[in-house]
Amino acid sequence: MLKNNTLIGWLMALPIMAVLVFFLVLPILMIVTVSFWQATEFSIIPAFNFENYAFLFGSEVTYRVFFNTFKYAFTTWIFTLCIGFTVAYFLAFHVRSLTWQIVLFLLCTIPFWTSNIIRMISWIPFLGRNGIANSTLTSWGVIDQPLDWLLFSDFAVILAFVHLYTLFMVVPIFNTMMRIDKSLIEAARDAGASGAQILWNVVIPLTKPGIMIGTIFVATLVMGDFITVRFMSGSQSANVGRLISNDIALLAYPSASATAVVLLLTVLIVIGIMLRFVDIRKEL
């Protein structure tokens, strides 16, 4: 009987396993394999050597670009966390009726009805030298000269990231907040805790899994991005994603694969470290 159960268990897991093996494991194995190959300008030669990795780790540009990638991920994380937490807190604790919570939550998702790229590109005319932001500030007399750093700068890149990815922070945090037992907060208040103390000692510890899931979303999305960096920096800044896309454009698949493998490992390590702090499975 037990044996039969195990078999049924395996059979039930089979479809998802097949999907994961074909669409996740095999492609990654392929990338790892190709990363050891050699490429000339036009042909890719199966081989086993560390040339791609040697070049990658031997170049000062790689370190600068990885640093840039972390910088974008970290700054974006700070902003999306602050904004996302505040929005989720407002929705979960200040809006009392469930109907309004749902209405306001859906409101947050409206921007997602248009494509990512369009939402990103729409910043360009807004932030440009003669854009709406600059002309408004000039007409208010705040500035005399248009602010050049608004567009094609790290500021623009991070602004776009925050705009695109804050919702990925709001959703999981809101979700965990909704499941906090309201009586816990009442109990804390009865015990004489101030608002700040309740926030710090009750709400934040209980929303940690949501924060962590949001963090994983934002970190992986930002670290794997290339198009936002390309458009918002006017091609002037690079992150790892752009390094890979440049390599692919120049037919250097092995070198692109090597970079992808290093990026994958880096992201896995980052997520591994995060999971050390919070056990998502236990707290879900």
Place this chain on the structure above:
Amino acid sequence: MPKISRRNVLKGGAAFAAGTTLGAPMIWAQNIKDVTLRQFGTGVSNLNDVANKVKEDLGFTLEMTALDSDSVTQRAATQPNSFDIADIEYWIAKKVWPTGNLQAMDTSKIKNYDKIVGIFRSGKLTPESTIAQGTAPHTVGFTEGPDGKGFVDNESGWMTLIPTIYNADTLGIRPDLIGRPINNWSELLNPEFKGKASILDISSIGIMDMAMVVESMGEYKYPDKGNMTRDEIDLTIGIFTEAKRNGQFRAFWKSFDESVNLMASGEVVIQSMWSPAITAVKAKGIPAVFQPLEEGYRSWGGGIGLSAALTGLERDAAYEYINWYLDGWVGGYLMRQGYYSAVPETSKNYMSENEWGYWFEGKPATDVITSPTGDPLAQAGEMRDGGSFYDRMGAVAAWNSVMDENQYMVRKWNEFIAA
């Protein structure tokens, strides 16, 4: 078995009639409408209007795919079965031809071969011309025979690409925002335009623009801009990296549309640019000049190559297509966008006297000049930037190139972008 119906017979008759008026062989009159040729290339000449006109004039179907220069090279080199006709640039041919994915073309089958301009045959525009640096089209335009894998330096009768389109590029400027004459390539790095300059992020073309600037600044005189040594590459990119760190550039552009937007929005007042992009800015009613410079132009040329896999009826159709291409309709269409046709004299039949005078002869327009889509580009009395065909193509300083140290250059270019 094809169904014989009144309709098919009529269609066949129409194709036959078209075939005879064009002086084309009639063997394909019946089957030709079933032929589909797949053409891919950069956006400049992959135009749906051309495909429609081919269907109308020749009867067969041309499927067009437009890609950027890097993707075009990639596809021509790695996926020979994915295309029948490659519409590529000469520097791309230098990289792709040795792979054997293209076949040599017999010039005796090209009706207008004798009328093709000298640049693509002897390399000389006029007998007195000197040949510019870089990958000049004639150096990679001929191969030794039907199965040739190398290039030869004479008109061997076997062409790698049949030339179709070319132009002389220079810097584009916004005269209204600069307010003074611009005469040298070195102005691109002039601190006066700090944060308002741009260069294109396509390494093989960008490096040539850089070399024009470096030479104009008096920093270095290249023995051959089109084939730099590693030291020369380091020097060139070094100068630009420093300028980039000092905030000289507003942005880099990769696609045609980006260059138009940068210029039209006033983000950039001076940048590397292509002729039709200037046309597009002007069509929005914004002043832009394709500024002729003392040091000369950076030029490029494109042509049509046939896939090595193409045989039989399809190949005959491809030759018909090439002959039709050089027959003038496409040439006129391209010339109205500011490009040049490989056989300019046939294009003349498809352009008005005013258009021919403005675009080719550099004469003042006698009436409004419009783009192929109908937007006004110039008023009566205005002249084309840079003047006539011979003024412009005669002042070419360098051709787009592939260097021996290409891979090194590409790595350095990536570092420049990431710097």
